[in-house]
Amino acid sequence: MSTKHSRSLARIMVAPAVFALLVWMLIPLSMTVYFSFKKYLPLRGGDLGWVGFENYSRFLSSSSFWPAVGTTIFIVGSVLLITVILGILIALLLDQPIWGQGIVRIMIIAPFFIMPTVSGLIWKNMFMDPTNGFLAHLWRAVGADPVQWLSHASLASLVTIISWQWLPFATLILLTAIQSLDSEQLEAAEMDGAKPIGRFFFIILPHLARAITVVILIQTIFLLSIFAEIFVTTAGAFGTKTLTYLIFQRVLESQNVGLGSAGGVYAIILANIVAIFLMRIVGKNLDN
Amino acid sequence: MARTVTAQRKILNTALSWTLAIIIFFPIFWILVLSFKTEGDAIRTPIEVLTSAWTLESYSIVQERSDYLKHFTNSVIIALGSTVLGIIIGVPAAWSMAFVPSKRTRGILMWMLSTKMLPAVGVLYPIYLIFIELGILDSRTGLVVILMLMNLPIIIWMLYTYFREIPAEILEAARMDGASLTSEILYVLTPMAVPGIASTLLLNIILAWNEAFWTLNLTAAKAAPLTAFIASYSSPEGLFFAKLSAASVMAITPILIMGWFSQKQLVRGLTFGAVK
Numbered sequence: 001m002s003t004k005h006s007r008s009l010a011r012i013m014v015a016p017a018v019f020a021l022l023v024w025m026l027i028p029l030s031m032t033v034y035f036s037f038k039k040y041l042p043l044r045g046g047d048l049g050w051v052g053f054e055n056y057s058r059f060l061s062s063s064s065f066w067p068a069v070g071t072t073i074f075i076v077g078s079v080l081l082i083t084v085i086l087g088i089l090i091a092l093l094l095d096q097p098i099w100g101q102g103i104v105r106i107m108i109i110a111p112f113f114i115m116p117t118v119s120g121l122i123w124k125n126m127f128m129d130p131t132n133g134f135l136a137h138l139w140r141a142v143g144a145d146p147v148q149w150l151s152h153a154s155l156a157s158l159v160t161i162i163s164w165q166w167l168p169f170a171t172l173i174l175l176t177a178i179q180s181l182d183s184e185q186l187e188a189a190e191m192d193g194a195k196p197i198g199r200f201f202f203i204i205l206p207h208l209a210r211a212i213t214v215v216i217l218i219q220t221i222f223l224l225s226i227f228a229e230i231f232v233t234t235a236g237a238f239g240t241k242t243l244t245y246l247i248f249q250r251v252l253e254s255q256n257v258g259l260g261s262a263g264g265v266y267a268i269i270l271a272n273i274v275a276i277f278l279m280r281i282v283g284k285n286l287d288n
Numbered sequence: 289m290a291r292t293v294t295a296q297r298k299i300l301n302t303a304l305s306w307t308l309a310i311i312i313f314f315p316i317f318w319i320l321v322l323s324f325k326t327e328g329d330a331i332r333t334p335i336e337v338l339t340s341a342w343t344l345e346s347y348s349i350v351q352e353r354s355d356y357l358k359h360f361t362n363s364v365i366i367a368l369g370s371t372v373l374g375i376i377i378g379v380p381a382a383w384s385m386a387f388v389p390s391k392r393t394r395g396i397l398m399w400m401l402s403t404k405m406l407p408a409v410g411v412l413y414p415i416y417l418i419f420i421e422l423g424i425l426d427s428r429t430g431l432v433v434i435l436m437l438m439n440l441p442i443i444i445w446m447l448y449t450y451f452r453e454i455p456a457e458i459l460e461a462a463r464m465d466g467a468s469l470t471s472e473i474l475y476v477l478t479p480m481a482v483p484g485i486a487s488t489l490l491l492n493i494i495l496a497w498n499e500a501f502w503t504l505n506l507t508a509a510k511a512a513p514l515t516a517f518i519a520s521y522s523s524p525e526g527l528f529f530a531k532l533s534a535a536s537v538m539a540i541t542p543i544l545i546m547g548w549f550s551q552k553q554l555v556r557g558l559t560f561g562a563v564k
Contacts, residue, residue: 006469010384017381017444018396021403024437029406031414090308098302106548107313113547114316115498117519118536122315124522126322126529132331134318141333167312169554173563176555214562225407228500228515232522244409251413252505264410275405279398282560 029268036261043255055262059250062259068246071239074155075162076223080216082163087170087215088208092200094171095178112168116228123161124150124233154238161229166222170215177211178204210281217278224271243267316540323347323533330529346534356535359517363539365428366503366513367496370435371489374443377436379485382447383477387456397448401560404441408501419506426508434506435496442495442557443488449561450484487553490546497543514539 036055039048059065094105111119127134128149136146149157181204189199225244234240236249247267251260310317321337322330329340350356385393415434416425424430454477462476500515507516518539521532547554555563 006388007390010388010390013380013384014396016377017400017440020377020437021400021440025403025406028411028414028418031417032411035413093301093305093308096301097298098305099298100302100306104305104309105551107309109548109551110313110316110544112554113494113498113544114540115515115518115543116500117504117515117522118540119315121518121521121532122319122536125532126319127315132529134334137333164312164315169558172551173555173559176563211563214559218558221405225409225501227409228504228519231504232519235522244407247409248412248505251409252416257413260413264407264412267407268410271405271407271410272402275402278405279401282401282562283394283398 032261032264032268034261035257036265038258040257040261041255042257051258055258056265059259059262059266064241064246067239068241068243071155072224072242072244075159075226075242076220078155078159079162079166079223080219082159083166083170083219084212084215086163086167087174088212090167090171091174091178092204094175109168109172111164112166112172114165116165117232119165120161120229120232123157123164128157150234151238154234154240158229158233158240161233162223162226165229166219169219173215174208174211177208181207214278214281217274217281220274221271221278224267224274243270316544319533319536322529323537325530327528327530330533346530347538350531350534350538356517356538359512359514360538362428362511363497363513363515366431366435366511367493369428369432370439370496371443371492373432374436374440374492375447375485375489378440378443378447378488379481382444382451383481385444386448386451386454387459397445400441400444404438408438412505415502416506425506426510426512428511430506431503431511431513434502435499438499438502439492439495442560443492445560446488446491446553446557447484449556450488451481453484454480487550488557490550491553491557494543494547494550 037050037052039051039054040046041048090108094101094108098104114122125133130136130146130148133146133149135149139146147153185203186199189203194202226242227244227248230236230240230242230245236245241249243263244267247260247263250256250263323346324342324344325337325340326343326345329337332340385397419425419430422430424433458476458480459472462472467476497513498515500519503513503515504519507513518532518535521528521535
């Protein structure tokens with residue numbers, strides 16, 4: 001059906017989307033790169049000229065850079081570990097015949113649809129508030145001292161909040177993958193005397209490998225740019241400043257655009273490294 | 289891979305699943321409870337909360353603050369506007385790539401996906417500056433455009449995977465019967481594409497509704513949607529459990545209901561077709 005006429009028509013039909021995304025990518029991106037080579041302080045003198053790679057080296061050598069990298073890695077790593085492991089276990093469980101499966105599924109998926117600012121504040125106030133929060137009441141009920149969650153266990157608290165939001169995503173994708181597993185293969189293994197643990201490691205886990213990779217890559221891309229959850233809970237205090245949050249503070253709070261832009265370029269490079277792996281998997285899928 | 293299991297196993301699995309589900313769902317259940325309490329009762333111990341009187345007070349207070357409705361309207365306009373605009377641009381693009389693929393189709397699709405990987409914070413200041421220049425900072429127009437661009441790759445990818453499932457033979461048959469291109473699109477393809485377009489619409493409304501980077505950074509009083517409205521409760525003086533709960537319940541309910549209907553599409557849409 002690819003006549004010349006339909007080909008040129010097809011090109012016209014793609015054009016608006018390509019144009020929109022091209023503008024969206026190129027203009028802001030080149031501006032960020034441009035600013036990153038400038039000393040640019042909008043509130044304190046504006047454009048103060050070219051500085052070469054100074055912003056890049058200053059961003060790396062600033063005292064908040066390495067802690068921010070550490071925090072980012074800790075949050076992303078912990079959330080990935082928790083959501084993938086719990087996700088696999090819950091998916092395995094939900095795959096079994098149970099009563100009320102529909103309702104159970106709905107309840108488990110629900111946190112994913114809660115807007116980030118709401119889930120941040122629910123946890124911060126109604127659960128982690130050290131005087132009136134649910135957990136404080138619970139702690140007092142068993143005779144323990146309530147914990148100042150967001151200041152004394154800030155990272156663990158944030159990991160809890162973010163994992164709660166992303167666990168449904170991992171579970172749902174892993175469940176979809178498990179359900180596509182051929183049950184005959186499992187039955188055959190069972191008849192051959194394979195123990196449940198053996199069946200899990202030699203049949204189910206290899207089958208899930210691709211779905212797990214996809215979950216890890218997609219979550220990493222989203223988790224690297226976690227923002228609202230930190231914004232409404234600790235606002236970057238108590239060692240919860242991630243790379244994204246640090247750049248946000250440099251650019252909008254301290255209005256050091258040059259420095260923030262250099263950070264932005266680092267963030268873009270980092271995200272692209274993860275993206276390359278994801279694109280490979282998706283691209284393979286496109287071929288068949 | 290559901291297999292037959294003994295009744296005993298089924299009871300055990302059911303008990304375990306329900307326990308987990310209740311724990312995971314609990315925070316949402318709890319704000320639902322708190323939203324029907326007075327401010328004084330909402331901060332008592334859980335048992336006292338459950339046994340205290342129920343009231344709609346918080347809802348009417350939140351509702352009376354005229355700005356709640358304004359933020360809700362902003363959310364609806366921004367989420368619907370950006371998604372519909374994205375669909376209008378996305379349908380022709382996905383359509384032509386699915387039915388008239390060229391050598392470049394694969395490259396274009398991958399490139400579109402790569403724009404989704406661009407971390408928002410990396411272009412925060414340029415966008416901020418452009419918005420000031422164009423006079424669309426803190427405007428719904430600006431957010432509609434930005435969220436449309438954010439979700440356009442997902443929209444096109446989802447539509448593309450749906451359109452690819454429409455067998456091309458049907459089109460050929462229609463053409464043999466002398467159907468013109470317009471009637472082919474209108475009467476043959478559209479009815480088959482509607483479910484895919486509807487799912488795409490649904491998932492992207494959810495994503496746009498919950499988007500909380502651009503909505504927080506590019507709005508102030510005027511165009512702030514619910515994400516930003518709720519964030520204003522993060523200051524200590526805004527610490528009212530019952531009212532915050534009521535506002536939260538009102539902000540998440542519509543999307544929670546839509547979300548439950550879009551479970552399947554969620555997997556397809558957010559994995560770019562890599563898991564189906």
